[in-house]
Amino acid sequence: xxxxxxxxxxDLTIDCKGLSCPMPLLKTKKAxxxxxxxxxxEMLGTDPGSKNDLPGWCERAGHExxxxxxxxxxxxxxxxxxx
Numbered sequence: 001x002x003x004x005x006x007x008x009x010x011d012l013t014i015d016c017k018g019l020s021c022p023m024p025l026l027k028t029k030k031a032x033x034x035x036x037x038x039x040x041x042e043m044l045g046t047d048p049g050s051k052n053d054l055p056g057w058c059e060r061a062g063h064e065x066x067x068x069x070x071x072x073x074x075x076x077x078x079x080x081x082x083x
Contacts, residue, residue: 005069010042021049043077
């Protein structure tokens, strides 16, 4: 059973719209350091590469990739901070 992305209340949202790889990932890495384990980061982005970059990075870094939601002209990515 997956997470309902419409019900997620992010603890922090960062806007990476218009940025191309690797900037959205770098900004996500920096922003997640401000959160406590279990908190959720929302990254707003337009780079299609983030659909591959973020889940892979989460796996390597020990965070949980909750999913991506399409919005009007951009995407919302959700990451739950690991330990």
